Amino acid sequence: MDLDLSKKDLSKMAIRQMLILSAFNPREMQAIGFAYAVLPALKRACRNKNKGEIEQKRKKCLDEAVKRHLEPFNTHPYLGAALVGAVSRLEMENRPQEAVRLKASASGPLGGIGDQVIWKVVLPAIALVTAAMESSGIWWSFLIFLTAFSLSQLGIRTWLTVKSFEFGKDVISRLAGLDLKKKRWILGLAAGIAGGIMAWNIDTGMEDESMGHVTTMTLATASFVAVRVGISPTLVFYLACTAIIAVPWLIGSG
Amino acid sequence: MNLVLTGISTALVVGLASAIVNADRREVGQVIFSPPVVSAPLLGLVLGNSLIGLQVGAVFGLLWIGKQGCGTRKAPNDSLAAMACVGASVISGASAAAVGASMLLSVPLARIGGMLDLRRERKNIDLGEIVYNAEGSEWNGILAKTLARGVFRSAVEGLIFGTIATLMIGTIVSLVCKFVPPSLNQSFKDIPALLPACAAGCALAAMPGKSPAVVFIIAALCLALYSFLWGFV
Numbered sequence: 292m293d294l295d296l297s298k299k300d301l302s303k304m305a306i307r308q309m310l311i312l313s314a315f316n317p318r319e320m321q322a323i324g325f326a327y328a329v330l331p332a333l334k335r336a337c338r339n340k341n342k343g344e345i346e347q348k349r350k351k352c353l354d355e356a357v358k359r360h361l362e363p364f365n366t367h368p369y370l371g372a373a374l375v376g377a378v379s380r381l382e383m384e385n386r387p388q389e390a391v392r393l394k395a396s397a398s399g400p401l402g403g404i405g406d407q408v409i410w411k412v413v414l415p416a417i418a419l420v421t422a423a424m425e426s427s428g429i430w431w432s433f434l435i436f437l438t439a440f441s442l443s444q445l446g447i448r449t450w451l452t453v454k455s456f457e458f459g460k461d462v463i464s465r466l467a468g469l470d471l472k473k474k475r476w477i478l479g480l481a482a483g484i485a486g487g488i489m490a491w492n493i494d495t496g497m498e499d500e501s502m503g504h505v506t507t508m509t510l511a512t513a514s515f516v517a518v519r520v521g522i523s524p525t526l527v528f529y530l531a532c533t534a535i536i537a538v539p540w541l542i543g544s545g
Numbered sequence: 546m547n548l549v550l551t552g553i554s555t556a557l558v559v560g561l562a563s564a565i566v567n568a569d570r571r572e573v574g575q576v577i578f579s580p581p582v583v584s585a586p587l588l589g590l591v592l593g594n595s596l597i598g599l600q601v602g603a604v605f606g607l608l609w610i611g612k613q614g615c616g617t618r619k620a621p622n623d624s625l626a627a628m629a630c631v632g633a634s635v636i637s638g639a640s641a642a643a644v645g646a647s648m649l650l651s652v653p654l655a656r657i658g659g660m661l662d663l664r665r666e667r668k669n670i671d672l673g674e675i676v677y678n679a680e681g682s683e684w685n686g687i688l689a690k691t692l693a694r695g696v697f698r699s700a701v702e703g704l705i706f707g708t709i710a711t712l713m714i715g716t717i718v719s720l721v722c723k724f725v726p727p728s729l730n731q732s733f734k735d736i737p738a739l740l741p742a743c744a745a746g747c748a749l750a751a752m753p754g755k756s757p758a759v760v761f762i763i764a765a766l767c768l769a770l771y772s773f774l775w776g777f778v
Contacts, residue, residue, distance in 0.1 A: 313692035316669035327688040425603040426741035482757035486764035507742040514746025531743040536732040
């Protein structure tokens with residue numbers, strides 16, 4: 292059986308994977324984007340399976356294959372790249388039922404891992420350091436986020452698509468085996484760097500610099516406690532604004 | 546007249562940027578340029594005031610970081626709010642007070658943006674129906690067109706929302722800065738400088754465990770003490 296997808300087809304799949312949420316809706320979720328991403332492999336699989344057959348039979352095969360992947364599907368958009376590759380490989384190996392089962396069984400765990408690692412650890416850590424640098428007035432700080440997160444995620448997704456096509460389900464079982472607790476140190480490191488940058492460089496506009504530091508730390512601690520006790524960040528924002536406006540005004544008018 | 550034209554052209558630039566950012570947020574690429582820590586400074590640079598972009602990015606980039614894309618929980622659209630805030634600050638004079646007032650008024654936009662995201666997702670059900678009803682068709686074309694329609698919807702929403710929100714908030718902030726008492730106007734100036742600390746507190750609270758917050762405060766105290774002693778020497 293010919294399992295070789297051309298480099299062009301693999302690149303197509305990797306690029307199309309970036310569009311997985313383009314037609315996201317509560318019913319099919321990411322299914323349309325997923326079907327579009329695996330389409331080059333489905334076409335190739337149907338061509339291989341029906342060599343020498345009439346065009347109509349190939350079309351029917353592709354129809355069935357696409358409809359198979361239009362069933363509701365949802366996972367983490369970045370780690371979904373691994374499923375695009377692995378499912379494509381299973382389809383090309385003429386194991387369609389296994390492909391459907393893999394999608395159904397792996398989408399939940401991959402979604403959970405993506406949420407816990409990417410949305411809860413990696414994104415906040417890099418955003419915190421970038422924002423601390425921005426609050427210190429470093430104009431190029433957004434480049435830190437662009438390189439450390441944005442470009443890396445594009446690279447990792449491309450790599451995942453290609454590797455999971457090469458190694459099939461192994462990549463997914465390795466991803467599913469990630470030890471989440473070990474990744475928490477990233478947050479500590481980022482918080483330390485951000486705290487240091489903010490204390491070192493922040494310009495509060497106050498004449499007394501030490502007073503500025505005290506105010507900044509008080510605000511950060513109070514906001515932390517407020518959100519932890521269940522107050523929404525939006526309300527915390529307005530409470531902080533009220534304090535920032537009212538305190539100097541009251542002191543001034545007093 | 547000239548001011549009005551400048552305001553409208555700025556709002557249109559913000560609208561275009563919002564279109565790109567809104568499409569990037571979910572539909573294309575997912576989180577490349579769209580986080581406020583990237584999009585706000587970039588827009589600031591385009592509009593000729595990088596400092597405003599940095600101030601807005603630092604606050605809006607952290608405030609709702611704990612509510613980002615987990616399952617079905619819907620996140621506020623911090624990207625559109627940040628874009629409108631930068632645009633409104635520039636339109637209303639780019640002073641520190643204008644930035645502070647714009648931040649105050651732009652925060653609810655994130656909620657409205659989040660609701661628009663939800664509405665668009667529900668509307669996208671029709672795209673699913675188009676694909677499901679397609680029989681023996683050219684799949685490449687039909688899937689590509691369907692996805693392109695999803696991207697187009699998102700971009701158009703961003704364009705309209707960004708332009709209108711910028712014009713509205715810019716106008717209100719200009720009036721506020723003109724008519725409020727000078728002492729209150731003075732207080733608005735402290736908002737952009739102090740709010741990053743509040744946003745950092747919110748972001749730390751969204752992280753699992755207490756250790757990031759403890760490390761943050763220890764590092765900040767150490768550095769503050771060091772700079773204080775260094776100042777003495």
